[in-house]
Amino acid sequence: MRHRLIVPTAAAACLLLAVPASAADATPGAPGIGDSYYPGYGNGGYDVSHYDLRLKYQPATDRLEGTATVLATATQDLSRFNLDFALDVSEVLVGGRKAAFAAKGDHELEITPAAPLASGRPFTVVVRYGGTPSAVKVGGFTSWLRTRDGGVAANEPEAAWWWFPSNDHPLDKATYDVSVAVPDGTQAISNGRLVSTTSRLGWTRYSWRSGKPQATYLATLAVGRFDITTDTTENGLPVLNAYSKNLGAGAGAAKASVERSAEVADWLSGVFGPYPFDALGGYVPDVPTSYALETQTRPFYSPRQFASGSNVSVVVHELAHQWYGDSVSLKDWRDIWVNEGFARYAQWLWSEKEGEGTAQELADYTYAQHPAEDAFWTVKPGDPGPDNQFHAAVYDRGAIALQALRNTVGDDDFFTILRKWPTDRAYGKWSVRDFEVFAEKVSGKPLGELFDTWLFTASKPGAPAARAAGIGADADADADADAGDGAGVTVARPKSWKAIHATDTVHGRAGR
Numbered sequence: 001m002r003h004r005l006i007v008p009t010a011a012a013a014c015l016l017l018a019v020p021a022s023a024a025d026a027t028p029g030a031p032g033i034g035d036s037y038y039p040g041y042g043n044g045g046y047d048v049s050h051y052d053l054r055l056k057y058q059p060a061t062d063r064l065e066g067t068a069t070v071l072a073t074a075t076q077d078l079s080r081f082n083l084d085f086a087l088d089v090s091e092v093l094v095g096g097r098k099a100a101f102a103a104k105g106d107h108e109l110e111i112t113p114a115a116p117l118a119s120g121r122p123f124t125v126v127v128r129y130g131g132t133p134s135a136v137k138v139g140g141f142t143s144w145l146r147t148r149d150g151g152v153a154a155n156e157p158e159a160a161w162w163w164f165p166s167n168d169h170p171l172d173k174a175t176y177d178v179s180v181a182v183p184d185g186t187q188a189i190s191n192g193r194l195v196s197t198t199s200r201l202g203w204t205r206y207s208w209r210s211g212k213p214q215a216t217y218l219a220t221l222a223v224g225r226f227d228i229t230t231d232t233t234e235n236g237l238p239v240l241n242a243y244s245k246n247l248g249a250g251a252g253a254a255k256a257s258v259e260r261s262a263e264v265a266d267w268l269s270g271v272f273g274p275y276p277f278d279a280l281g282g283y284v285p286d287v288p289t290s291y292a293l294e295t296q297t298r299p300f301y302s303p304r305q306f307a308s309g310s311n312v313s314v315v316v317h318e319l320a321h322q323w324y325g326d327s328v329s330l331k332d333w334r335d336i337w338v339n340e341g342f343a344r345y346a347q348w349l350w351s352e353k354e355g356e357g358t359a360q361e362l363a364d365y366t367y368a369q370h371p372a373e374d375a376f377w378t379v380k381p382g383d384p385g386p387d388n389q390f391h392a393a394v395y396d397r398g399a400i401a402l403q404a405l406r407n408t409v410g411d412d413d414f415f416t417i418l419r420k421w422p423t424d425r426a427y428g429k430w431s432v433r434d435f436e437v438f439a440e441k442v443s444g445k446p447l448g449e450l451f452d453t454w455l456f457t458a459s460k461p462g463a464p465a466a467r468a469a470g471i472g473a474d475a476d477a478d479a480d481a482d483a484g485d486g487a488g489v490t491v492a493r494p495k496s497w498k499a500i501h502a503t504d505t506v507h508g509r510a511g512r
Contacts (some may be wrong), residue, residue, distance in 0.1 A: 026116035029081035042169025085165035087131035150223035154300035173213035220295035244286035253306035276327035294321030320346030341398025357494020363403035367472035382455030401454035407470030409443040
Protein backbone atom coordinates (compact mmCIF):
# COMPACT_ATOMS: atom_id res chain seq x y z
CA MET A 1 0.00 0.00 0.00
CA ARG A 2 1.06 3.58 -0.60
CA HIS A 3 -0.13 6.58 1.43
CA ARG A 4 -0.15 10.34 0.92
CA LEU A 5 2.71 12.02 2.75
CA ILE A 6 1.36 13.71 5.90
CA VAL A 7 3.59 15.39 8.46
CA PRO A 8 2.83 13.43 11.64
CA THR A 9 2.60 14.55 15.20
CA ALA A 10 5.28 13.22 17.52
CA ALA A 11 2.96 10.52 18.84
CA ALA A 12 1.86 9.53 15.38
CA ALA A 13 5.47 9.43 14.25
CA CYS A 14 6.25 6.88 16.95
CA LEU A 15 3.29 4.81 15.79
CA LEU A 16 4.44 4.92 12.18
CA LEU A 17 7.93 3.82 13.19
CA ALA A 18 6.39 0.72 14.80
CA VAL A 19 5.00 -0.42 11.46
CA PRO A 20 7.49 -2.61 9.52
CA ALA A 21 8.79 -0.77 6.49
CA SER A 22 8.20 -3.86 4.40
CA ALA A 23 4.46 -3.70 4.99
CA ALA A 24 4.17 -0.54 2.90
CA ASP A 25 6.00 -2.10 -0.02
CA ALA A 26 4.53 -5.62 0.09
CA THR A 27 3.57 -7.11 -3.25
CA PRO A 28 1.91 -10.37 -4.34
CA GLY A 29 4.04 -13.46 -4.87
CA ALA A 30 4.17 -14.69 -8.45
CA PRO A 31 1.57 -17.36 -9.38
CA GLY A 32 4.35 -19.41 -11.01
CA ILE A 33 7.92 -20.20 -10.01
CA GLY A 34 9.31 -19.48 -13.48
CA ASP A 35 9.68 -22.94 -15.03
CA SER A 36 10.33 -22.82 -18.76
CA TYR A 37 7.96 -25.73 -19.56
CA TYR A 38 5.28 -25.17 -16.92
CA PRO A 39 5.21 -21.45 -16.09
CA GLY A 40 2.11 -21.82 -13.91
CA TYR A 41 3.63 -24.49 -11.65
CA GLY A 42 5.00 -23.53 -8.26
CA ASN A 43 4.79 -20.04 -6.84
CA GLY A 44 7.00 -17.09 -5.96
CA GLY A 45 7.46 -15.06 -2.80
CA TYR A 46 8.18 -17.79 -0.27
CA ASP A 47 10.09 -20.99 0.40
CA VAL A 48 8.55 -24.01 2.16
CA SER A 49 10.56 -25.92 4.76
CA HIS A 50 8.00 -28.47 5.98
CA TYR A 51 4.56 -29.93 5.22
CA ASP A 52 2.49 -31.49 8.00
CA LEU A 53 -0.50 -33.31 6.51
CA ARG A 54 -3.21 -34.75 8.72
CA LEU A 55 -5.70 -36.61 6.53
CA LYS A 56 -8.74 -38.87 6.64
CA TYR A 57 -9.71 -40.99 3.65
CA GLN A 58 -12.76 -43.17 3.03
CA PRO A 59 -12.02 -45.71 0.27
CA ALA A 60 -15.69 -46.56 -0.30
CA THR A 61 -16.52 -43.02 -1.42
CA ASP A 62 -13.08 -41.67 -2.37
CA ARG A 63 -13.64 -38.84 0.11
CA LEU A 64 -10.47 -37.13 1.33
CA GLU A 65 -10.47 -34.61 4.16
CA GLY A 66 -7.38 -32.89 5.42
CA THR A 67 -5.61 -30.21 7.37
CA ALA A 68 -2.29 -29.12 5.91
CA THR A 69 0.14 -27.08 7.96
CA VAL A 70 2.77 -25.46 5.77
CA LEU A 71 5.90 -23.93 7.31
CA ALA A 72 7.49 -21.35 5.04
CA THR A 73 9.67 -18.26 4.91
CA ALA A 74 8.83 -15.16 2.89
CA THR A 75 11.43 -14.30 0.26
CA GLN A 76 9.93 -10.86 -0.38
CA ASP A 77 7.60 -8.47 1.40
CA LEU A 78 4.44 -10.41 0.65
CA SER A 79 0.91 -9.02 0.42
CA ARG A 80 -0.53 -12.32 -0.84
CA PHE A 81 0.68 -15.63 -2.19
CA ASN A 82 -0.53 -18.76 -3.93
CA LEU A 83 -0.49 -22.46 -3.22
CA ASP A 84 -1.07 -25.05 -5.93
CA PHE A 85 -4.24 -26.99 -5.09
CA ALA A 86 -7.41 -28.29 -6.74
CA LEU A 87 -9.69 -29.56 -3.95
CA ASP A 88 -12.29 -27.51 -2.05
CA VAL A 89 -10.94 -25.34 0.76
CA SER A 90 -13.04 -24.42 3.80
CA GLU A 91 -10.62 -22.32 5.84
CA VAL A 92 -7.14 -20.79 5.68
CA LEU A 93 -5.16 -19.32 8.54
CA VAL A 94 -1.83 -17.52 8.25
CA GLY A 95 0.07 -17.04 11.48
CA GLY A 96 -2.98 -18.23 13.41
CA ARG A 97 -5.23 -15.52 11.93
CA LYS A 98 -7.96 -16.13 9.38
CA ALA A 99 -6.89 -15.25 5.87
CA ALA A 100 -8.94 -14.47 2.79
CA PHE A 101 -8.67 -17.06 0.04
CA ALA A 102 -10.01 -17.74 -3.43
CA ALA A 103 -9.62 -20.39 -6.12
CA LYS A 104 -7.92 -18.96 -9.19
CA GLY A 105 -7.46 -20.72 -12.50
CA ASP A 106 -7.56 -24.49 -12.39
CA HIS A 107 -5.07 -25.20 -9.60
CA GLU A 108 -4.26 -21.98 -7.77
CA LEU A 109 -5.30 -21.17 -4.21
CA GLU A 110 -4.75 -17.43 -3.73
CA ILE A 111 -4.26 -16.45 -0.07
CA THR A 112 -4.32 -12.95 1.37
CA PRO A 113 -3.08 -12.86 4.98
CA ALA A 114 -4.57 -10.46 7.51
CA ALA A 115 -1.31 -8.49 7.46
CA PRO A 116 1.57 -8.47 4.98
CA LEU A 117 4.45 -10.87 5.56
CA ALA A 118 7.93 -9.38 5.88
CA SER A 119 10.77 -10.75 3.78
CA GLY A 120 12.96 -13.20 5.65
CA ARG A 121 10.36 -13.97 8.30
CA PRO A 122 9.00 -17.50 8.81
CA PHE A 123 5.24 -17.99 8.73
CA THR A 124 2.73 -20.81 9.09
CA VAL A 125 -0.23 -21.56 6.83
CA VAL A 126 -3.06 -23.89 7.87
CA VAL A 127 -5.43 -25.07 5.12
CA ARG A 128 -8.55 -27.14 5.85
CA TYR A 129 -10.00 -28.91 2.84
CA GLY A 130 -11.89 -31.84 1.39
CA GLY A 131 -13.06 -33.40 -1.83
CA THR A 132 -13.23 -36.42 -4.11
CA PRO A 133 -9.84 -36.43 -5.84
CA SER A 134 -10.75 -38.78 -8.69
CA ALA A 135 -13.62 -36.47 -9.68
CA VAL A 136 -11.43 -33.36 -9.89
CA LYS A 137 -10.06 -32.67 -13.36
CA VAL A 138 -7.37 -30.13 -14.16
CA GLY A 139 -6.69 -29.65 -17.84
CA GLY A 140 -8.95 -32.61 -18.52
CA PHE A 141 -7.15 -35.14 -16.35
CA THR A 142 -6.70 -36.30 -12.77
CA SER A 143 -3.48 -37.59 -11.24
CA TRP A 144 -5.41 -39.44 -8.55
CA LEU A 145 -5.65 -43.15 -9.41
CA ARG A 146 -8.80 -44.84 -8.14
CA THR A 147 -8.48 -48.51 -7.18
CA ARG A 148 -10.97 -51.18 -6.14
CA ASP A 149 -10.06 -50.66 -2.50
CA GLY A 150 -8.81 -47.08 -2.33
CA GLY A 151 -6.77 -44.53 -4.21
CA VAL A 152 -3.22 -43.58 -5.15
CA ALA A 153 -1.40 -40.28 -5.68
CA ALA A 154 1.64 -40.86 -7.91
CA ASN A 155 2.38 -38.92 -11.08
CA GLU A 156 4.88 -36.62 -12.73
CA PRO A 157 5.25 -33.68 -13.07
CA GLU A 158 2.04 -32.98 -11.14
CA ALA A 159 0.37 -35.04 -8.39
CA ALA A 160 0.17 -32.95 -5.23
CA TRP A 161 -2.79 -30.78 -6.32
CA TRP A 162 -5.21 -33.64 -5.69
CA TRP A 163 -4.24 -34.32 -2.09
CA PHE A 164 -2.38 -31.42 -0.47
CA PRO A 165 -1.75 -27.70 -1.08
CA SER A 166 1.86 -26.97 -1.97
CA ASN A 167 4.47 -24.95 -3.78
CA ASP A 168 4.48 -27.52 -6.55
CA HIS A 169 7.90 -27.41 -8.17
CA PRO A 170 11.19 -29.23 -7.44
CA LEU A 171 12.89 -25.89 -6.79
CA ASP A 172 11.07 -25.79 -3.44
CA LYS A 173 11.82 -29.03 -1.60
CA ALA A 174 10.75 -29.65 1.98
CA THR A 175 10.46 -32.28 4.70
CA TYR A 176 7.15 -34.05 5.38
CA ASP A 177 4.96 -35.56 8.08
CA VAL A 178 2.01 -37.43 6.55
CA SER A 179 -0.61 -38.86 8.92
CA VAL A 180 -3.58 -40.64 7.37
CA ALA A 181 -6.64 -42.21 9.04
CA VAL A 182 -8.30 -45.04 7.08
CA PRO A 183 -10.91 -47.68 8.01
CA ASP A 184 -9.56 -50.62 10.01
CA GLY A 185 -8.26 -53.34 7.71
CA THR A 186 -7.01 -50.80 5.19
CA GLN A 187 -3.46 -49.47 5.04
CA ALA A 188 -2.05 -46.07 4.10
CA ILE A 189 1.40 -46.08 2.45
CA SER A 190 3.56 -42.99 2.04
CA ASN A 191 7.20 -41.90 1.92
CA GLY A 192 9.92 -42.33 4.50
CA ARG A 193 9.66 -44.11 7.83
CA LEU A 194 6.46 -45.36 9.43
CA VAL A 195 6.73 -43.68 12.84
CA SER A 196 3.44 -44.81 14.40
CA THR A 197 0.21 -46.74 13.86
CA THR A 198 -2.79 -46.17 16.13
CA SER A 199 -6.40 -47.41 16.05
CA ARG A 200 -9.56 -45.83 17.43
CA LEU A 201 -13.28 -46.26 16.78
CA GLY A 202 -12.88 -48.27 13.60
CA TRP A 203 -10.15 -46.11 12.08
CA THR A 204 -6.40 -46.75 11.91
CA ARG A 205 -3.99 -43.84 11.58
CA TYR A 206 -0.65 -44.32 9.83
CA SER A 207 1.98 -41.64 10.40
CA TRP A 208 4.94 -41.35 8.04
CA ARG A 209 7.96 -39.06 8.16
CA SER A 210 10.33 -37.92 5.39
CA GLY A 211 13.22 -36.18 7.10
CA LYS A 212 15.19 -35.19 4.00
CA PRO A 213 14.18 -32.54 1.44
CA GLN A 214 11.62 -33.91 -1.00
CA ALA A 215 10.04 -32.44 -4.14
CA THR A 216 6.25 -32.27 -4.15
CA TYR A 217 5.81 -34.63 -7.12
CA LEU A 218 7.84 -37.23 -5.22
CA ALA A 219 5.39 -37.27 -2.31
CA THR A 220 3.02 -40.23 -2.58
CA LEU A 221 -0.03 -41.66 -0.87
CA ALA A 222 -1.61 -45.08 -1.45
CA VAL A 223 -4.64 -46.37 0.42
CA GLY A 224 -5.89 -49.92 0.01
CA ARG A 225 -5.44 -53.47 1.25
CA PHE A 226 -1.81 -54.52 0.99
CA ASP A 227 0.46 -57.40 1.82
CA ILE A 228 3.35 -55.68 3.57
CA THR A 229 6.88 -57.01 4.00
CA THR A 230 9.52 -55.42 6.23
CA ASP A 231 13.24 -55.93 6.65
CA THR A 232 16.42 -54.00 7.31
CA THR A 233 19.50 -53.58 5.16
CA GLU A 234 22.98 -54.48 6.36
CA ASN A 235 23.38 -50.82 7.30
CA GLY A 236 20.19 -50.86 9.36
CA LEU A 237 17.89 -49.01 6.96
CA PRO A 238 14.24 -50.02 7.34
CA VAL A 239 12.82 -51.63 4.20
CA LEU A 240 9.05 -51.66 3.66
CA ASN A 241 7.40 -53.02 0.53
CA ALA A 242 3.66 -53.21 -0.11
CA TYR A 243 1.65 -55.22 -2.66
CA SER A 244 -2.05 -54.89 -3.34
CA LYS A 245 -4.03 -57.96 -2.34
CA ASN A 246 -5.72 -57.69 -5.76
CA LEU A 247 -2.65 -58.38 -7.90
CA GLY A 248 -3.77 -61.94 -8.58
CA ALA A 249 -1.42 -64.05 -10.67
CA GLY A 250 1.00 -61.14 -11.05
CA ALA A 251 1.77 -60.93 -7.35
CA GLY A 252 4.66 -63.37 -7.53
CA ALA A 253 6.49 -61.53 -10.31
CA ALA A 254 5.97 -58.19 -8.57
CA LYS A 255 7.37 -59.52 -5.30
CA ALA A 256 10.26 -61.29 -7.02
CA SER A 257 11.27 -57.90 -8.42
CA VAL A 258 10.57 -55.37 -5.68
CA GLU A 259 11.82 -57.63 -2.87
CA ARG A 260 15.29 -57.18 -4.38
CA SER A 261 15.22 -53.43 -3.62
CA ALA A 262 17.73 -53.70 -0.76
CA GLU A 263 20.15 -55.67 -2.94
CA VAL A 264 19.81 -53.16 -5.77
CA ALA A 265 20.25 -50.18 -3.44
CA ASP A 266 23.40 -51.69 -1.97
CA TRP A 267 24.81 -52.19 -5.48
CA LEU A 268 23.87 -48.66 -6.53
CA SER A 269 25.61 -47.31 -3.43
CA GLY A 270 28.83 -48.68 -4.88
CA VAL A 271 28.19 -46.79 -8.13
CA PHE A 272 26.62 -43.52 -6.95
CA GLY A 273 27.86 -43.24 -3.37
CA PRO A 274 25.99 -43.68 -0.06
CA TYR A 275 22.21 -44.09 -0.23
CA PRO A 276 20.89 -40.57 0.51
CA PHE A 277 17.80 -41.36 2.62
CA ASP A 278 16.80 -43.14 5.82
CA ALA A 279 14.19 -45.56 4.43
CA LEU A 280 13.80 -47.86 1.45
CA GLY A 281 11.13 -49.85 -0.32
CA GLY A 282 8.50 -49.87 -3.03
CA TYR A 283 4.81 -50.52 -3.58
CA VAL A 284 2.60 -52.09 -6.24
CA PRO A 285 -1.04 -50.96 -6.01
CA ASP A 286 -3.98 -52.29 -8.01
CA VAL A 287 -3.94 -49.67 -10.78
CA PRO A 288 -4.47 -49.99 -14.56
CA THR A 289 -1.55 -47.73 -15.47
CA SER A 290 1.68 -48.89 -17.09
CA TYR A 291 4.24 -46.48 -15.65
CA ALA A 292 6.44 -46.46 -12.57
CA LEU A 293 7.63 -43.46 -10.58
CA GLU A 294 10.55 -42.78 -8.26
CA THR A 295 8.46 -41.52 -5.34
CA GLN A 296 11.10 -40.75 -2.73
CA THR A 297 12.27 -43.74 -0.66
CA ARG A 298 9.30 -45.84 -1.84
CA PRO A 299 8.87 -46.05 -5.63
CA PHE A 300 5.49 -46.70 -7.20
CA TYR A 301 5.19 -49.59 -9.68
CA SER A 302 2.21 -50.40 -11.89
CA PRO A 303 1.32 -54.12 -11.97
CA ARG A 304 1.75 -54.04 -15.74
CA GLN A 305 5.50 -53.62 -15.22
CA PHE A 306 5.54 -57.28 -14.15
CA ALA A 307 2.88 -58.68 -16.50
CA SER A 308 5.44 -60.74 -18.41
CA GLY A 309 7.30 -61.88 -15.30
CA SER A 310 9.78 -60.42 -12.87
CA ASN A 311 11.77 -57.37 -13.96
CA VAL A 312 14.54 -56.16 -11.66
CA SER A 313 15.63 -53.65 -14.30
CA VAL A 314 12.68 -51.37 -13.52
CA VAL A 315 13.61 -51.52 -9.83
CA VAL A 316 17.15 -50.48 -10.78
CA HIS A 317 15.72 -47.55 -12.77
CA GLU A 318 13.50 -46.22 -9.98
CA LEU A 319 16.07 -46.72 -7.23
CA ALA A 320 18.76 -45.00 -9.32
CA HIS A 321 16.48 -41.98 -9.22
CA GLN A 322 16.87 -41.81 -5.45
CA TRP A 323 20.30 -40.33 -6.20
CA TYR A 324 19.62 -38.80 -9.63
CA GLY A 325 16.30 -36.98 -9.50
CA ASP A 326 15.31 -37.25 -5.84
CA SER A 327 18.35 -36.28 -3.78
CA VAL A 328 19.80 -34.20 -6.62
CA SER A 329 16.81 -32.63 -8.34
CA LEU A 330 16.35 -30.73 -11.56
CA LYS A 331 16.21 -26.94 -11.53
CA ASP A 332 13.76 -26.68 -14.40
CA TRP A 333 11.64 -29.38 -16.05
CA ARG A 334 13.69 -28.96 -19.23
CA ASP A 335 16.58 -30.50 -17.24
CA ILE A 336 14.83 -33.87 -17.18
CA TRP A 337 17.97 -35.57 -18.56
CA VAL A 338 19.72 -35.22 -15.20
CA ASN A 339 17.01 -37.60 -13.96
CA GLU A 340 16.19 -39.97 -16.79
CA GLY A 341 19.47 -40.32 -18.65
CA PHE A 342 21.18 -41.53 -15.49
CA ALA A 343 18.39 -43.87 -14.43
CA ARG A 344 18.50 -45.51 -17.87
CA TYR A 345 22.28 -45.71 -17.71
CA ALA A 346 22.00 -47.42 -14.31
CA GLN A 347 20.00 -50.13 -16.09
CA TRP A 348 22.83 -50.45 -18.60
CA LEU A 349 25.35 -50.79 -15.77
CA TRP A 350 23.16 -53.44 -14.11
CA SER A 351 23.10 -55.31 -17.43
CA GLU A 352 26.89 -55.07 -17.51
CA LYS A 353 27.11 -56.43 -13.96
CA GLU A 354 24.72 -59.29 -14.76
CA GLY A 355 26.64 -60.28 -17.90
CA GLU A 356 23.67 -59.53 -20.17
CA GLY A 357 25.28 -56.85 -22.32
CA THR A 358 27.75 -54.10 -21.54
CA ALA A 359 26.86 -50.43 -21.52
CA GLN A 360 29.03 -50.08 -24.62
CA GLU A 361 27.10 -52.81 -26.42
CA LEU A 362 23.80 -51.23 -25.43
CA ALA A 363 24.96 -47.82 -26.66
CA ASP A 364 26.15 -49.27 -29.98
CA TYR A 365 22.92 -51.20 -30.47
CA THR A 366 20.78 -48.16 -29.65
CA TYR A 367 22.76 -46.00 -32.05
CA ALA A 368 22.39 -48.57 -34.85
CA GLN A 369 18.69 -49.13 -34.20
CA HIS A 370 17.70 -45.61 -35.19
CA PRO A 371 18.55 -44.42 -38.74
CA ALA A 372 19.28 -40.75 -39.31
CA GLU A 373 15.74 -40.03 -40.54
CA ASP A 374 14.17 -41.48 -37.37
CA ALA A 375 12.29 -38.83 -35.37
CA PHE A 376 14.10 -40.26 -32.34
CA TRP A 377 17.05 -38.02 -33.18
CA THR A 378 14.99 -34.84 -33.45
CA VAL A 379 14.40 -34.89 -29.68
CA LYS A 380 17.16 -33.13 -27.74
CA PRO A 381 17.58 -34.85 -24.36
CA GLY A 382 19.08 -31.70 -22.88
CA ASP A 383 15.95 -29.70 -23.74
CA PRO A 384 13.28 -32.03 -25.18
CA GLY A 385 10.28 -29.73 -24.81
CA PRO A 386 7.24 -30.42 -22.61
CA ASP A 387 5.57 -32.69 -25.19
CA ASN A 388 8.66 -34.90 -25.37
CA GLN A 389 9.70 -34.78 -21.75
CA PHE A 390 9.35 -38.55 -21.40
CA HIS A 391 10.25 -39.47 -24.97
CA ALA A 392 12.41 -42.57 -25.47
CA ALA A 393 15.23 -40.34 -26.71
CA VAL A 394 15.53 -38.68 -23.29
CA TYR A 395 16.22 -42.12 -21.87
CA ASP A 396 18.14 -43.92 -24.60
CA ARG A 397 19.91 -41.09 -26.38
CA GLY A 398 20.46 -39.66 -22.90
CA ALA A 399 22.20 -42.87 -21.85
CA ILE A 400 24.29 -42.90 -25.06
CA ALA A 401 25.51 -39.44 -24.04
CA LEU A 402 26.76 -40.88 -20.76
CA GLN A 403 28.56 -43.71 -22.52
CA ALA A 404 30.13 -41.10 -24.81
CA LEU A 405 31.22 -39.19 -21.71
CA ARG A 406 32.64 -42.39 -20.22
CA ASN A 407 34.63 -43.12 -23.36
CA THR A 408 35.92 -39.55 -23.52
CA VAL A 409 37.07 -39.08 -19.92
CA GLY A 410 37.93 -42.70 -19.04
CA ASP A 411 36.46 -45.00 -16.43
CA ASP A 412 38.29 -43.52 -13.43
CA ASP A 413 37.04 -39.98 -13.98
CA PHE A 414 33.63 -41.14 -15.20
CA PHE A 415 32.82 -43.16 -12.10
CA THR A 416 34.27 -40.43 -9.90
CA ILE A 417 31.79 -38.06 -11.57
CA LEU A 418 28.89 -40.50 -11.01
CA ARG A 419 29.75 -40.78 -7.30
CA LYS A 420 30.69 -37.19 -6.51
CA TRP A 421 27.77 -35.46 -8.27
CA PRO A 422 25.04 -36.85 -5.97
CA THR A 423 27.31 -36.85 -2.92
CA ASP A 424 28.65 -33.31 -3.22
CA ARG A 425 25.29 -31.91 -4.30
CA ALA A 426 22.97 -33.96 -2.11
CA TYR A 427 19.47 -32.51 -1.64
CA GLY A 428 20.15 -29.66 -4.08
CA LYS A 429 18.76 -28.57 -7.46
CA TRP A 430 20.90 -28.51 -10.60
CA SER A 431 20.73 -28.22 -14.37
CA VAL A 432 22.18 -30.08 -17.36
CA ARG A 433 24.73 -27.32 -17.87
CA ASP A 434 25.68 -27.49 -14.18
CA PHE A 435 26.49 -31.17 -14.68
CA GLU A 436 28.56 -30.36 -17.76
CA VAL A 437 30.64 -27.86 -15.78
CA PHE A 438 31.05 -30.39 -12.98
CA ALA A 439 32.22 -33.11 -15.37
CA GLU A 440 34.73 -30.72 -16.93
CA LYS A 441 36.07 -29.83 -13.50
CA VAL A 442 36.54 -33.47 -12.47
CA SER A 443 38.00 -34.64 -15.78
CA GLY A 444 39.98 -31.54 -16.68
CA LYS A 445 38.68 -31.85 -20.25
CA PRO A 446 36.54 -29.46 -22.33
CA LEU A 447 33.22 -31.22 -22.87
CA GLY A 448 31.01 -28.56 -24.44
CA GLU A 449 31.15 -30.06 -27.93
CA LEU A 450 30.40 -33.54 -26.60
CA PHE A 451 27.34 -32.37 -24.65
CA ASP A 452 26.09 -30.25 -27.54
CA THR A 453 26.42 -33.16 -29.97
CA TRP A 454 24.68 -35.81 -27.89
CA LEU A 455 22.21 -33.73 -25.87
CA PHE A 456 21.44 -30.51 -27.73
CA THR A 457 21.53 -31.35 -31.46
CA ALA A 458 18.27 -32.29 -33.20
CA SER A 459 19.85 -34.80 -35.56
CA LYS A 460 21.76 -38.06 -35.40
CA PRO A 461 25.47 -37.55 -34.68
CA GLY A 462 27.29 -38.74 -37.78
CA ALA A 463 30.10 -41.26 -38.04
CA PRO A 464 32.96 -38.84 -37.23
CA ALA A 465 31.29 -37.60 -34.03
CA ALA A 466 30.23 -41.10 -33.05
CA ARG A 467 33.70 -42.49 -33.69
CA ALA A 468 35.27 -39.68 -31.65
CA ALA A 469 33.02 -40.60 -28.73
CA GLY A 470 33.50 -44.33 -29.18
CA ILE A 471 29.85 -44.91 -30.08
CA GLY A 472 28.80 -47.33 -32.81
CA ALA A 473 32.41 -47.78 -33.90
CA ASP A 474 31.99 -51.37 -35.00
CA ALA A 475 28.79 -50.52 -36.83
CA ASP A 476 30.37 -47.60 -38.64
CA ALA A 477 33.33 -49.69 -39.72
CA ASP A 478 31.00 -51.82 -41.83
CA ALA A 479 28.51 -49.13 -42.79
CA ASP A 480 28.05 -47.86 -46.28
CA ALA A 481 30.36 -44.90 -46.70
CA ASP A 482 27.55 -42.69 -47.97
CA ALA A 483 25.29 -43.45 -45.01
CA GLY A 484 27.99 -42.65 -42.50
CA ASP A 485 25.75 -43.14 -39.48
CA GLY A 486 25.46 -46.87 -38.99
CA ALA A 487 22.17 -46.99 -40.90
CA GLY A 488 21.24 -50.46 -42.08
CA VAL A 489 24.01 -52.12 -40.05
CA THR A 490 23.06 -55.16 -38.01
CA VAL A 491 24.33 -55.09 -34.42
CA ALA A 492 23.70 -57.96 -32.06
CA ARG A 493 20.94 -57.20 -29.58
CA PRO A 494 22.15 -57.44 -25.96
CA LYS A 495 20.33 -59.99 -23.84
CA SER A 496 19.08 -57.31 -21.41
CA TRP A 497 17.42 -55.21 -24.11
CA LYS A 498 13.95 -56.68 -23.69
CA ALA A 499 13.86 -56.26 -19.91
CA ILE A 500 15.20 -52.71 -20.12
CA HIS A 501 12.67 -51.70 -22.76
CA ALA A 502 9.82 -53.30 -20.92
CA THR A 503 10.23 -50.18 -18.77
CA ASP A 504 9.81 -47.73 -21.65
CA THR A 505 6.56 -46.57 -20.08
CA VAL A 506 8.15 -46.00 -16.69
CA HIS A 507 6.87 -42.45 -16.68
CA GLY A 508 3.79 -40.85 -18.04
CA ARG A 509 0.73 -38.96 -17.01
CA ALA A 510 -2.31 -40.79 -15.80
CA GLY A 511 -5.73 -40.05 -17.16
CA ARG A 512 -4.58 -38.31 -20.34
